[in-house]
Amino acid sequence: MYMKYGMADEPQPESNGNARIIVFGVGGGGGNAVEHMVRQNISGITFVCANTDLQALNKLSAPNKIQIGADETRGLGAGANPEVGRNAAESNEDEIRAMLEGYNMAFITAGMGGGTGTGAAPVVARIAKEMGILTVAVVTTPFSFEGKRRAAAAKNGIEALTQHVDSIITIPNDKLTQAYRNLTMVDAFKKADDVLLHAVNGLTETIVNPGLINIDFNDVCTAMTAKGHAMMGIGRSSGNNRAAEAMEKAIRSPLLDDLNLRNAQGLIINIIGSGVSMEEVMSIVAIGEGMMDEDANVFYGLVEDPNMEDDIHVTVVATGLTMSDQPAPTKVQAAAATTSPAPSQTATADYLKQQRPAAPKPLTVGNYLQQQQQLKNS
Structure with a gap:
């Protein structure tokens, strides 16, 4: 079920003269990551959340939401079962496909190890690739204390995702405990969301926002198409x-x-x-x-x-x-x-x-490019 919030029609890809980019958060972890990005007011990107848990979905402020597997799960989640998550996404394949229509690049973000993100994210990735969209997954893996079963589910989910994406960036939550040992659990998960934010923003910043030196979409395609792990x-x-x-x-x-x-x-x-x-x-x-x-x-x-x-x-x-x-x-x-x-x-x-040559005043890139333009015009 597709839910529109403050929009009269289906969401249209944001056109900025460059690539049209969509971020698809799947499951609870993916939805939280997208929520964090939405609050940063990143321009030029469309944000979508998909979940089997209707209550969690309704708490998000993302403008585009898809409740998947409503008949199977009754909006109560996937019960940590990736098979339920996969079936839920497949039952709403038409809505997912319609949401992806018109985009050149798709980021799929999810937390691996649970039910919806682990099972549904590979389905979203498959649909995106079938549509000829450059597809990049940015996912997290569970903390070691969450148990072997969840770790095994995450491993299987990543293997399934890898078959359908051009590149996949994996962020182990265990690194949070190594790098930020004194953080609360809430702040630790915020750190993970920050990394997901930087992963997306770092790849899209110079595509959607003109800079002094731009990375164009074809550069990203060359670097990421069919490249596997990143x-x-x-x-x-x-x-x-x-x-x-x-x-x-x-x-x-x-x-x-x-x-x-x-x-x-x-x-x-x-x-x-x-x-x-x-x-x-x-x-x-x-x-x-x-x-x-x-x-x-x-x-x-x-x-x-x-x-x-x-x-x-x-x-x-x-x-x-x-x-x-x-x-x-x-x-x-x-x-x-x-x-x-x-x-x-x-x-x-x-x-x-x-x-480094000695110079009384650094030459900025802006000044350098301006000088080159002046030389061309002289």
Whole structure:
């Protein structure tokens, strides 16, 4: 059952001259993630929630909602049974297909291990792929204390999703306990929602919002189409070495599976800051390229935001990874416990520092592009 909130007709894809993007939250976890994104007033993206639990669905402020499996579940949820979730989504396939109509890219977000998200998310992904939509899943896995049965269900759900998406970003909730041991459970789940938000926003920011350097939709397609597992990291820093520090924090993000970037097939780097210099952009990109195979595709975008003041924010998404690229857990624990850069990253940063020419005034990207335009016109 499709429910419209304050809309006279079916939701129309937001057209911004670029790709039309939709975020589809499935189940309780997916709905909470979408709710968090909606509250951030992200523009240029359509948000949809689908759930078997009518009460949970009604609590959300997302403008587009689909109650799935109403006849089977009577609006009471899937009872932690992925099979019920799958059947529920299949019974409302027409509504899901209608919601996806007209979009170029779909993010499917869900919490793996329960009933609706685990069972229904692969159905939504299959429909999106059948419609020729670039499909990216961003999902969380259960805490270890939630038990082996839930972990096994999550594993099966991720395997099913992988068959129908171009790329999948997996965020283990256990990393929350490693990185933020003193947080309450409520704040820990908010941290997970923040990561989901940055995953979507980091990939779409320079597509839907024109920047000084844009990542266009075809770049994203090249990096993500049929690439399998992906890894995302976020970093923020300020000060004299803010660019290298933000990039290093993004690469070593303790909330995510630290995968070996050397085997990645693609890397997307999104930079947001104020007065970002060419030197800083070169530093960020060089660190990324230094950790990749020379044949990998590297795309980067820059959005100038004066509200960032001295801060610079970097989001990286590495694609085309396999689970065999995952290092030993001790590396993850070490990354979460220390703030010192990894040796390879330090070497890259030191090299860049040695190559820096002395200049009384940094050349910003905006000034550089303006100078290039003036040269063309002269």
